[in-house]
Amino acid sequence: MSTRRRAFLCCLLLPFLAAGQHKTRNVILVTADGLRWQEVFGGIDPLLQNEKSAGMEEADELRARLSAATREERRRKLMPFFWSTLAPAGIVLGDVSKGSSVKVTNKYHVSYPGYSEILTGRAQDGVIVGNRPIRNPTQTLPEFLRRKLGLTKEQVALFGSWRVFHAIGESKPGTIFLNAGYRELPAGLSPRLEKLSSLQFDVLTPWPTVRHDYITFEMALEYLRTAHPGFLHIAFGEADDWAHDKRYDRVLVSIGYFDRALKQLWTAIQALPEYRDSTALVITSDHGRGGTVGDWTSHGQSVPGSEQIWLAMVSPETPARGETGFAGEVHQRDIAPTILELLGIDYREYTGVLGKPIPQALKAHFTPRPRASTK
Numbered sequence: 001m002s003t004r005r006r007a008f009l010c011c012l013l014l015p016f017l018a019a020g021q022h023k024t025r026n027v028i029l030v031t032a033d034g035l036r037w038q039e040v041f042g043g044i045d046p047l048l049q050n051e052k053s054a055g056m057e058e059a060d061e062l063r064a065r066l067s068a069a070t071r072e073e074r075r076r077k078l079m080p081f082f083w084s085t086l087a088p089a090g091i092v093l094g095d096v097s098k099g100s101s102v103k104v105t106n107k108y109h110v111s112y113p114g115y116s117e118i119l120t121g122r123a124q125d126g127v128i129v130g131n132r133p134i135r136n137p138t139q140t141l142p143e144f145l146r147r148k149l150g151l152t153k154e155q156v157a158l159f160g161s162w163r164v165f166h167a168i169g170e171s172k173p174g175t176i177f178l179n180a181g182y183r184e185l186p187a188g189l190s191p192r193l194e195k196l197s198s199l200q201f202d203v204l205t206p207w208p209t210v211r212h213d214y215i216t217f218e219m220a221l222e223y224l225r226t227a228h229p230g231f232l233h234i235a236f237g238e239a240d241d242w243a244h245d246k247r248y249d250r251v252l253v254s255i256g257y258f259d260r261a262l263k264q265l266w267t268a269i270q271a272l273p274e275y276r277d278s279t280a281l282v283i284t285s286d287h288g289r290g291g292t293v294g295d296w297t298s299h300g301q302s303v304p305g306s307e308q309i310w311l312a313m314v315s316p317e318t319p320a321r322g323e324t325g326f327a328g329e330v331h332q333r334d335i336a337p338t339i340l341e342l343l344g345i346d347y348r349e350y351t352g353v354l355g356k357p358i359p360q361a362l363k364a365h366f367t368p369r370p371r372a373s374t375k
């Protein structure tokens with residue numbers, strides 16, 4: 001970072017920090033594997049809604065329920081809670097058609113590099129090159145937060161549908177509470193968690209490494225209510241796998257469930273005194289995917305557009321501006337430093353971080369003040 005840029009950021013953030021106004025004490029990160037910006041901002045895709053090769057030949061009910069004349073109407077039908085309640089309460093970035101862009105900086109555009117970029121604030125090109133479950137060599141944000149905030153292992157939790165999170169989520173195994181893929185929970189947590197732990201093996205998906213999002217989400221929600229973690233990552237997986245299987249009908253159903261889960265999560269946050277008015281909710285994706293009938297199922301270096309993701313944030317520190325008024329480009333690696341700033345932690349304390357806090361996510365950015373040089 002140049003001195004000038006650093007000076008600018010300091011003047012940007014200092015009035016805010018000095019005022020001691022930080023209310024954010026908890027972070028809930030929600031990721032949806034391979035959920036495209038096209039569906040988030042535009043609902044059911046007119047290119048795919050009648051496409052036989054996408055499993056839509058018998059999807060009359062879905063088409064009738066989700067179709068509409070405009071993108072805005074279609075997205076409200078696909079993700080009603082997200083667009084009616086969450087978006088107006090915070091910010092949403094990444095609608096490429098409106099000049100807002102969120103991009104991954106890793107060069108692979110597949111899941112492990114993407115999740116690692118979210119959880120470490122940097123791409124690790126040449127080290128994390130694909131989805132093989134090698135141990136993340138870098139201390140992750142949840143590991144850093146556990147130490148920085150003096151949290152116990154149980155207060156820093158990750159529930160994921162995809163098995164590989166066991167390798168992604170922590171550089172030192174056992175640092176955080178982590179349950180992903182088909183994996184039993186420790187006994188004695190709560191009757192509901194014991195039930196979900198056994199249920200996961202009775203209701204199988206078609207994929208050996210990805211369990212149902214219902215199991216992952218219900219586990220995380222019960223854990224939130226009973227263990228009160230300060231950091232919680234809930235990682236949904238199904239939409240990506242249905243897309244790889246060329247089943248757009250199932251992708252749409254998965255996104256509908258994702259929206260209902262967000263509503264349940266938001267309701268829980270409002271109902272729990274430990275979380276109400278003190279929680280940052282950060283929602284994003286690990287990668288995009290193709291934008292044509294030929295390549296929407298896929299993603300990776302050779303698939304144009306799969307570097308393009310989206311990001312939503314709601315927190316006490318974040319302005320309630322919805323998606324309007326934002327232009328320009330931010331990056332996946334900026335998510336971790338932004339979370340640190342929301343918590344009132346100087347992101348530069350996190351060694352090796354390459355991203356920068358996203359100014360639009362901070363109310364201080366919009367506080368009227370004498371205009372400093374921003375070049």
Ligand SMILES: [Zn+2]
Pocket residue numbers: 034111240241244299
């Ligand atoms: Zn994928």
